[in-house]
Amino acid sequence: MxxxxxxxxxxxxxxxxxxxxxxxxxxxxxxxxxxxxxxxxxxxxxxxxxxxxxxxxxxxxxxxxxxxxxxxxxxxxxxxxxxxxxxxxxxxxxxxxxxxxxxxxxxxxxxxxxxxxxxxxxxxxxxxxxxxxxxxxxxxxxxxxxxxxxxxxxxxxxxxxxxxxxxxxxxxxxxxxxxxxxxxxxxxxxxxxxRTSEGIEYDKLEGFDRMAEQGAQEVARTATTLTGIETTVEIRRLNFVSLEAIPEEVANDRLVGVAFEFDGMPSGYLLFLFDETSATEIIDAMVPMDTGTSEPGEFDEMGRSAIKELGNIMASGFLDGWANVLDTTIDHSTPEFVHDIGAAAVDPVIIHLGEQQDYAFVFDTKVVADGREFDCEVYAIPDEDDLERALNALDVDKIDETPTTAEFGELEGT
CATH class of the missing domain: 3.40.1550.10 (CheC-like)
Known part of the structure; x- marks a missing residue:
């Protein structure tokens, strides 16, 4: 099929x-x-x-x-x-x-x-x-x-x-x-x-879903390692949606996050979004000192650096796994700190993608902590043409054999 x-x-x-x-x-x-x-x-x-x-x-x-x-x-x-x-x-x-x-x-x-x-x-x-x-x-x-x-x-x-x-x-x-x-x-x-094109074999899409699952597990493992807060993947799924529907999925709250553009095969965008309470909890765990985040909704340079560093390493673990399985190189941009209300946190990504396409495959994941304020929404949105080419070249048998890798560096400023 x-x-x-x-x-x-x-x-x-x-x-x-x-x-x-x-x-x-x-x-x-x-x-x-x-x-x-x-x-x-x-x-x-x-x-x-x-x-x-x-x-x-x-x-x-x-x-x-x-x-x-x-x-x-x-x-x-x-x-x-x-x-x-x-x-x-x-x-x-x-x-x-x-x-x-x-x-x-x-x-x-x-x-x-x-x-x-x-x-x-x-x-x-x-x-x-x-x-x-x-x-x-x-x-x-x-x-x-x-x-x-x-x-x-x-x-x-x-x-x-x-x-x-x-x-x-x-x-x-x-x-x-x-x-x-x-x-x-x-x-x-x-x-x-x-169908109007060669399209994608369904088992290739199923294989890419398994890759996304591995990426989600890597995100949870990285978050646990860097923050000391035990986290797990609660929800993970692959959606096909209209680009204009993606902001409707985002909670209408003030969100803190990190956005990346990734380039290679495939290219696209990756976002990690936290509610403000979760972001504060993460900063306190990574930088155990007064970071100026005592006022709700305020994040000083040290706090922003902590969130960006966490996002940067999680992005590397997520995308490196894809690159290893696809036998390609995927580079991602420097992290961009996001602090906005609901849909406004994802609108810039939607605007960029909307110049080339109307729909998107979206890998969305929720990472949660047991008994702590730590909710992380993960959105991976590949370019649809790149995704089709990458999946057609995918060797499904390599997925379970290829490890994901993430390097843990020292947080800048600690």
Whole structure:
């Protein structure tokens, strides 16, 4: 199975169109004003998908099976409180929180209308007909009730292309997630029809995902070594998104970070972003003296140097692993300190990339510490043309045999 940016771009437009129709139909049915949040094509392993579900909250969902233009399963999932909010608009006299026959029927109808909105949007973009089965009501706290029995759902270590859209009710915390699990052969047929270039073998992309995983582990190891704060990788995934959607993913808080441009095969951008509390914690761990960071949001030269040095060494470990496996050289720029609010922290990168491309593969990672304030968001955004050339030259068998390397120097000024 081969894929290219044109095919994935079509899938992305398909997902956005479907989400828009689903949101509009939900508003018409319930008078609850909605808006489409982030839409992504995720290349996710089964363990990562289950991580999304297993947050301890009760969920309900409506699942349908698809055939015709695309085969697979479409699932609308919402947490129990969000479902009750919507059902209260339909059944104002319903007083119980339990899902009795009436509320299950109403929830199924809402989920079916939303599923049909997604599916009609996909059919419009693909110019085809997609048949839909009778909807199935599901509830539970883990992933198993929702897709544990589906052949189209990936096993723990399998990399699958999963469509995700998030719809939010305006002015409330009510939100809905949507998942499409396409059947492999059906997806391969669609990719072949939509592809306009030689593209990338799917197993090469899976191999590059393993490289990103190694890079993420190297980032965590480096952070632990330099700060003494035990860190691990909590979330790591490969997304295909519109460039304009990347800032929507960034928390709307004041962020501290380091940005790099890297050059070679591939080229692109690498960002490490921390919230201000995490940045202060890192500085205190690396430079155990008064650095002038006692005032919230203030970072003196020593503190900025510590953050830049940490980012510099993490970047080397991340990119050196790629270069070793690809048997190439990847150089990165000197670190640029970033301190801004939310999307403004990533806007310069998006503007630069937007001059050449509309979409991007984004490797995003969250590094966290156990019991300490240390959250680090890592974004690696390669140039799409370079990435295609690099992946086509990739020897997948070398990935697990080639070590990542990082050199730990003494922090300047300590």
């Amino acid at each position: 081969r894929l290219d940016v044109n095919a994935l771009g079509t899938f992305y437009r398909m997902a956005r169109e479907g989400a828009g129709l689903a949101a509009g139909r939900l508003t018409q049915m319930t008078d609850v004003e909605t808006q489409v949040g982030v839409t992504k094509l995720n290349f996710m392993r089964g363990t990562e998908i289950r991580h999304d579900f297993e947050d301890g909250s009760e969920k309900v969902g409506i699942r349908v099976e698809l055939s015709g233009g695309i085969d697979g399963h479409s699932i609308v999932v919402f947490d129990r409180d969000s479902a009750r909010t919507v059902l209260n608009a339909l059944l104002p006299d319903q007083t119980t929180d339990e899902f009795d026959e009436l509320s299950r029927s109403a929830a199924t109808e809402v989920g079916q209308i939303m599923n049909n909105g997604f599916i009609d949007g996909w059919a419009d973009v693909l110019e085809t007909v997609i048949d839909v089965s009778t909807p199935e009501f599901i509830e539970g706290e883990s992933a198993d009730p929702f897709f544990g029995d589906l052949e189209t759902a990936p096993d723990a270590d399998d990399l699958a292309l999963v469509f995700q859209s998030h719809i939010e009710a305006v002015g409330t915390e009510t939100g809905f997630r949507h998942y499409l699990f396409p059947e492999h052969d059906s997806m391969a047929t669609l990719l072949e029809r939509l």
